[in-house]
Amino acid sequence: MAQIFAYIVHKEGKADDTALELVAAAKKIDASATVTAVVFGPDAVCDEAAASYNEVWKVSTDAYPNAEVIRRALVSLLPADAIALIPHSTFGMDLGPGLSVKLDSAFVADVVDFEGVEDGKLKAIRQEYGGMVSTHVSCDISNGAVINVRPGAFQPDESKSAGGQVADKTGDAGDMAETTRRFIEIVEAEAGDVDITKSEVLISVGRGIEDQDNLEIIDELAGAMGGDVSCSRPIVDAKWLEKPRQVGTSGQTVKPKVYMALGISGSFQHMGGIKGNPYIVAVNKNAKAPIFQLADVGVVADILEFVPGLTDKVNELK
Secondary structure (H helix, E strand, O other): OOOEEEEOOEEOOEEOOHHHHHHHHHHHHOOOOOEEEEEEOOHHHHHHHHOOOOEEEEEOOOOOOOHHHHHHHHHHHOOOOOEEEEEOOHHHHHHHHHHHHHHOOEEEEEEEEEEEEEOOEEEEEEEEHHHOEEEEEEEEOOOOEEEEEOOOOOOOOOOOOOOOEEEEOHHHOOOOOOOOOOOOOOOOOOOOOOOHHHOOEEEEEOHHHOOHHHHHHHHHHHHHHOOEEEEOHHHHHOOOOOHHHEEOOOOEOEOOOEEEEEOOOOOHHHHOOEOOOOEEEEEEOOOOOHHHHOOOEEEEOOHHHHHHHHHHHHHHHO
């Protein structure tokens, strides 16, 4: 079995939640595999990753997160038959495809599950048509593979029992100078009247609300539950709520304890903005909505009928 590598995304000296998700993803591929974390960044992130990975390869660079430079370095670092796991984020979509071309290896994007390896082929599951259809993919890993893993698809492995060693691989990474592309800065989303990134309870609404006037029942439920209102992109596009309320890859990244998705289908662009391991409650009248595959509790119902009754019940219990 080829060695598995996980690319660790980090911010402000702390590893992203996907670092622990990639541990779980690697174990679905091969429970006995040696898994190595690759960190382009500070010692603090390396030490954090060492608790969960068998080994950590550290590369010191000021180019992070320039995918062009990192791709070039990974080509120098990774063995020919490596299986590289990369989060399916905006950055991961920039890094992964080109890396697979340079390594002459298979590439699979937006993977939500694995079914192991059989006869030298890795079996992965993707989703098509907004999550309505699951696609089973079999790829030859004789020359390795680059796999973009959907954030949130795997429960984070928080066992932290690996105790891996950190190895400095900066000298093996080759030329790390920025050339045709130069990283300038990360522009944070503007803050609104409510900072949903700090909310412990989020009542999130999607296009199932049908009309702006119906948002009143969402506000009432949020008030009863002591939470804040957030939304999916269609609500912002319709200008029913402001941009800072949007959850998703093109909106805010949130980490609540409870996330209630009302009339939200559950596209990967939306779910990609939900980190940690929140308790997800989904209410949608479409029984085949992708959100139900991720929810802890799913209710097939029209939110316009369900939400007022839920609000009354919460107030009664209070």
